[in-house]
Amino acid sequence: MSMCDKVRTTVLLTMLVVAPSFAVGLLTPNVAITAAAAAATSSKLGDLSSFRAIVVDTKALTDKGDLASANARAKDLEMAWDEAEAGLKPRAAADWHTVDKAIDRALVALRASSPDPAACTQALADLLAVMDYMSGKA
């Protein structure tokens, strides 16, 4: 292998690492502006009412003691939330993670092998509070 080939290979391997980082770097300035704008107007997650409505249903079922139906409704929430991830998350990633974790906690409580109704109610109430907080920020 000639010296020239060696140099070219080194350049190639370096670029393989640098180029993706560079691509991300290129995008970052715009993103910083967007993030700054987002911070000024608080959460940009936008309208969460369709998800909130499902949580309200789930909580009503839990309060009635119908944990099986509450579980089914929670599944609707999980699917709707998952389906909208690519649309919602870019708006405000940190807020999205906050809501996502609150949803996870509610799902974990409802899906426990022997679910504790009080824990389920609490997790759903917390989730509603998180969603309302996000909406208040919007």
Added chain:
Amino acid sequence: MHNLTIVRPSHMLNKVPEVTLAFWIIKVMSTTVGETGADYLAVHVGLGTATTDAIMSVLLFAALPLQLRARCYVPWMYWLTVVLVSVVGTQITDALTDGLGISLYSSTAAFAAALAATFAVWYSIERTLSIHTIFTTRREVFYWSAILLTFALGTAAGDLATEELGLGFNLGVLVFGALIAAFAGAYYLGANAVLTFWLAYILTRPLGASLGDLMSQAKTYGGLGLGTIYTSLGFLAVIIALVTFISFDPRARRSSVLTREKA
């Protein structure tokens, strides 16, 4: 600049396809199908992430030996392997991000380093990174290892750009498409074929994900509102049509013939 490679160390033919327009279309679409397919099993069917990860890994480890044992490029085997590698590569990144809470900055850097290391070892042993001369099992193992890492890296870098940094899928389609076009332009202007191929290959992962989101996401979020199921079925239909076409069109099976090698 081109010289014909006629000497082969074994009786295997090149095991991987020539890089044609159909190759890129199938590659981009298999990314979408791979991701939504795994997501469908995990969430809609309700198997959960852990079970879905296990199923997909088992499927990949069943398909990979088939592909490795084949004597030549068999389109359906190759593309099945790509789809499964796509799913597992995505799942590795998702498991690190969602399961272990590792930041996308860290995973992007780690996978970029791992990919570079794979290429370094591949080159130091084989003295080439050419995808036109994958005719030994050792080279093919390098090839699939690199591809798995491009999917993991593409997922991490793509999610970082489109989701965490808020680029979104609409701009994502434009940015990733433009970068791929730039690498294609560089290739036609004489840039290193191996380098431009792998860079474009990494970017097809986020391009495919953004394209899938553009088709599937609700109009409220700037998508076309087709939903993940119809988007995936549509893409799957195109993949099957193209793979079937390639399987029966002798000209499209270019890789079975030994082809030119860029020096």
